[in-house]
Structures are given as C-alpha cells and as structure tokens.
Amino acid sequence: MAAKEEWSISDFEIGKFIGEGKFGKVYLAREKQSGYVVALKVIFKAKLEKYRSHAHLRREIEIQHGLNHPNVLRLFAWFHDETRVFLVLEYAARGELYKLLKSLHHFSEKRAATYVSSLAGALAYCHEKHVIHRDIKPENLLLDIEGRLKIADFGWAVQSNAKRHTMCGTIDYLAPEMVEKKEHDHAVDNWTLGILCYEFLYGVPPFEAEDEYGTFRRIMKVDLKFPSSPAVSVEAKDLICKLLVKDSSKRLSLQKILKHPWIVTHADPSG
Numbered sequence: 001m002a003a004k005e006e007w008s009i010s011d012f013e014i015g016k017f018i019g020e021g022k023f024g025k026v027y028l029a030r031e032k033q034s035g036y037v038v039a040l041k042v043i044f045k046a047k048l049e050k051y052r053s054h055a056h057l058r059r060e061i062e063i064q065h066g067l068n069h070p071n072v073l074r075l076f077a078w079f080h081d082e083t084r085v086f087l088v089l090e091y092a093a094r095g096e097l098y099k100l101l102k103s104l105h106h107f108s109e110k111r112a113a114t115y116v117s118s119l120a121g122a123l124a125y126c127h128e129k130h131v132i133h134r135d136i137k138p139e140n141l142l143l144d145i146e147g148r149l150k151i152a153d154f155g156w157a158v159q160s161n162a163k164r165h166t167m168c169g170t171i172d173y174l175a176p177e178m179v180e181k182k183e184h185d186h187a188v189d190n191w192t193l194g195i196l197c198y199e200f201l202y203g204v205p206p207f208e209a210e211d212e213y214g215t216f217r218r219i220m221k222v223d224l225k226f227p228s229s230p231a232v233s234v235e236a237k238d239l240i241c242k243l244l245v246k247d248s249s250k251r252l253s254l255q256k257i258l259k260h261p262w263i264v265t266h267a268d269p270s271g
C-alpha cells in the first residue's frame with residue numbers, strides 16, 4: 001500500500017466484520033487504488049473521551065508506527081473524521097490464536113515452541129526499540145495466512161526508558177512486580193512468555209484460581225504445578241521454570257530462550 005499523507009474512509013471498500021475490540025469494531029477492508037486488503041479498526045472518539053485514552057492511543061500509534069518485524073502486526077496508517085479514529089492494520093487472515101487454542105484444547109510441542117520462538121524474537125526486537133508490550137495474552141496474538149504469529153494491539157505498550165507503574169489487562173498474565181504495582185521493566189514480557197508457553201501446552205494459564213485474589217496469591221507464591229496430562233517434555237517444563245521466576249533479573253533472557261534446547265529441537269524455523 002503506497003504511503004499517502006492523508007487517508008480517508010472513502011479510500012477503502014469496507015468488507016465483513018472481523019472482530020470487536022477496545023472502543024470499536026474491526027472490519028476487513030480493501031484500499032481502492034492498490035486493491036490491498038487490510039484490517040480497519042474503527043475507534044469512536046466519544047469512547048476515547050469517556051475513558052480519557054487519547055494519549056494512550058497516540059502513544060500506541062507512535063510506538064507501532066516505528067515497529068517493523070514479521071511477528072508484529074503492522075500499523076500501516078491512521079486517519080480520523082469528526083467522530084472516529086481509524087487504524088489501517090495488516091490483516092491476519094487466520095484470526096485470533098486463542099480461538100485455535102480453544103478448538104485444539106492444547107498445542108503440540110512443535111506448534112507451542114514455534115509460537116514461543118516467534119514471540120521471543122518479536123519481543124527481543126521490541127525491547128531493542130525500548131518498547132515493552134505489557135499486555136501479551138492469547139487475545140492479542142493473531143495468525144496470518146501462513147499461520148505465522150503476529151503480536152497485535154499495542155494499546156498498553158510503553159516506551160521502557162522510564163520504569164513503569166500502571167496496571168493493565170487480566171491479571172493471569174501479569175508478573176509479580178506488576179500485580180504488586182512495583183516498578184517493572186521489559187522482564188515482565190519474559191514472565192508472560194512463560195505463562196503463554198504453559199498455556200499453549202496445557203490449555204490453561206498456570207495460576208488460574210476461582211477468583212482474582214486466588215490468582216494473585218498463586219502468582220506471588222509462583223505456585224507452579226505441572227499436571228500429569230497432557231504429557232509434556234522435561235525440556236518444555238525446564239524453560240517454563242526458567243521464565244516463571246519471581247526475581248525479574250533472574251528470568252531467562254529472550255536471547256537465551258531462542259537458544260534453549262526445547263526451542264532449538266521443536267520450533268519450526270519458518271516461524
């Protein structure tokens with residue numbers, strides 16, 4: 001899609017509804033000139049006013065505009081009219097990863113390792129650009145036409161120069177220092193990678209409990225248990241134990257994850 005200083009809704013043919021997200025809906029759309037198919041996220045300004053999220057959205061657009069990685073969903077452009085803001089996004093044709101997880105109940109070790117490897121690569125790229133996503137969860141992971149993982153929705157991302165203090169998202173994926181509202185840095189994404197790896201292999205996140213306080217207690221204790229079924233390799237459990245570490249400085253680095261035996265032997269290099 002050629003770059004253009006000012007896009008407008010009349011540049012696009014709107015197609016089917018593909019998702020409901022924060023503050024608005026997502027549609028399939030085709031840019032008329034190039035015929036390029038995109039996902040168009042419509043955000044109502046009234047909602048942004050109501051939740052005072054203008055700065056949030058501006059930060060997301062700045063952050064995502066500067067990112068270009070095969071496993072990060074591209075934000076090609078944005079524009080607005082009197083009542084709405086539009087995000088012109090890369091279209092991930094195989095949709096939301098969590099729907100695939102629900103239908104398969106749990107992933108094979110090869111599929112799980114491939115997704116963890118893609119996530120580690122994408123997060124290493126983001127951290128190099130001093131961006132912490134902070135809200136990595138299956139709902140924010142999409143799959144493109146080839147089944148490649150794409151991290152989406154940087155609605156909670158921040159520049160990591162300063163230490164961060166704000167709470168965000170469901171707490172299942174939050175690292176101890178975040179649920180304790182302590183200072184946190186990019187190592188929160190490493191913790192979340194451990195949570196996701198567990199959920200990909202077992203179908204549920206590791207610290208689930210009847211209520212949020214139960215989950216909070218299990219996170220703070222790092223109360224990690226591995227069910228006997230489905231059978232999971234020792235190497236996979238080893239990686240999870242090296243990520244779900246309370247002391248954020250002791251969590252396996254993204255570079256070391258990419259070299260971990262479980263990833264090296266199971267991940268599909270084509271991503």
Ligand SMILES: Cn1ncc2ncnc(NCCc3cnc(NC(=O)Nc4cccc(C(F)(F)F)c4)s3)c21
Nearest residue numbers: 019022023026039053056057091092095152153155
């Ligand atoms: C479902 N689906 N299926 C295929 C497919 N292909 C591409 N995209 C899809 N879905 C859209 C995924 C998103 C990517 N980036 C987003 N960003 C956002 O929604 N940001 C945002 C909105 C409102 C307010 C705020 C803030 F900051 F003010 F809080 C931030 S949503 C797809």
